Amino acid sequence: MKLTRKEFLRLSAAAVVAAGSGTLARAFDRKEAAPAPAKADAKVRLGMAIDLKKCGEAPGCEKCLTACRLAHNVPQIPNPAHAVKWIWEEPRQRVFPLEDGDYARRNFPEKLPVLCNHCTHPSCVKVCPTQATWKRPDGVVMMDYHRCIGCRYCMAACPYGSRSFNFEDPRPHLEKVNPAYPTRTIGVVEKCNFCEERLADGQLPACVAACPQQALTFGDLNDEEGALRRLLANRFALQRRPELGNGPSIFYLI
Amino acid sequence: MRDKVLIYAGLLLVLILLTYPVWQGLAGRTVSAGPQLPQLAKGKHCVAPVTVMKKAHMQLLMAWRQGKVRHQQDHYTAYDGTRYRVSLTGTCLAQCHGNKEDFCERCHAYAGVAPLDCWGCHTSPAKAMAKTPGAAQEAQ
Numbered sequence: 001m002k003l004t005r006k007e008f009l010r011l012s013a014a015a016v017v018a019a020g021s022g023t024l025a026r027a028f029d030r031k032e033a034a035p036a037p038a039k040a041d042a043k044v045r046l047g048m049a050i051d052l053k054k055c056g057e058a059p060g061c062e063k064c065l066t067a068c069r070l071a072h073n074v075p076q077i078p079n080p081a082h083a084v085k086w087i088w089e090e091p092r093q094r095v096f097p098l099e100d101g102d103y104a105r106r107n108f109p110e111k112l113p114v115l116c117n118h119c120t121h122p123s124c125v126k127v128c129p130t131q132a133t134w135k136r137p138d139g140v141v142m143m144d145y146h147r148c149i150g151c152r153y154c155m156a157a158c159p160y161g162s163r164s165f166n167f168e169d170p171r172p173h174l175e176k177v178n179p180a181y182p183t184r185t186i187g188v189v190e191k192c193n194f195c196e197e198r199l200a201d202g203q204l205p206a207c208v209a210a211c212p213q214q215a216l217t218f219g220d221l222n223d224e225e226g227a228l229r230r231l232l233a234n235r236f237a238l239q240r241r242p243e244l245g246n247g248p249s250i251f252y253l254i
Numbered sequence: 255m256r257d258k259v260l261i262y263a264g265l266l267l268v269l270i271l272l273t274y275p276v277w278q279g280l281a282g283r284t285v286s287a288g289p290q291l292p293q294l295a296k297g298k299h300c301v302a303p304v305t306v307m308k309k310a311h312m313q314l315l316m317a318w319r320q321g322k323v324r325h326q327q328d329h330y331t332a333y334d335g336t337r338y339r340v341s342l343t344g345t346c347l348a349q350c351h352g353n354k355e356d357f358c359e360r361c362h363a364y365a366g367v368a369p370l371d372c373w374g375c376h377t378s379p380a381k382a383m384a385k386t387p388g389a390a391q392e393a394q
Contacts, residue, residue: 134324136326142323142324144323144324145375146319146323177377179343179344179348179377179379180344182343182375182376182377183375183377184375185371185374185375186374196326200326200328
């Protein structure tokens, strides 16, 4: 069988149309389908408010720190360069360096509890080369220790120092291993996980549940009727370094 | 035929070398039977049939890990409809298989398969406690 030039051209044109028809059909489909309106109100953004008035009423109380340490097998390493921190205390000047005015600083206790801010735009997530850290739809910035290669980019990226590297085996520094939660191993980065394992069981985070002053309020920041939003509407609330644009989900009430 | 002795000696040497593993096995009184794993308590069975678990426990563990850590799938529905909590220490070991020394490591050692290093982070119930539950009760 011999093809004439006319037939060859006709066949080629038909082949091109056939190959492109899928794309064309999809392009028309997209135009017709109206974009589904984003349900902003249905999205959950978990956050926390720390009432510094209530917290300051019990100086020296470390119940939230201890509860977290026991729940997650966080080691106590004496060498400060190797310390592993999930929730810990920082001096006021280091948490809010700009709120150091003569009288304004009296509104703060000398030491403030700090933890991972579970940012809206977490810089740690952006830099992670292995997707070992990512943001869950409910706002929790999660860590997958299986995937962490220990490059520590996230530690450099986090403006709040909320991430710690396991420079040494953490197990010798644990008084007692809690069998309900794994430990970490040398060479991975770890941080506060907003007690996602307790949230899955419908429990509050360990620090929130342990606070005798009820200074910590946990909830959905997008729930306008929720306790958290009511607190934020009625009290003066600070985020750490909001100018950086990370959008922390931890609020300090003064 | 002057090299008769040398040739037979050489053949014998080769024969001994070839059959060496047999003699070694006989001398060490090893048996080729795999480790006898402890029977599960009555009414208890695994999250999948034993044949499946023997072949594909690694895939199941990996699916559990991915599901739990990355997709918030905290429960697993088994083939018979039973719901299990996804947990290596809490479900696999604590509920049925005891501890890693008696369960995971015996088979892996027998098969000569190096497992992934789970135990750098995950904890295994203590060996003595799991082995003699009676002793633990007496101590209380």
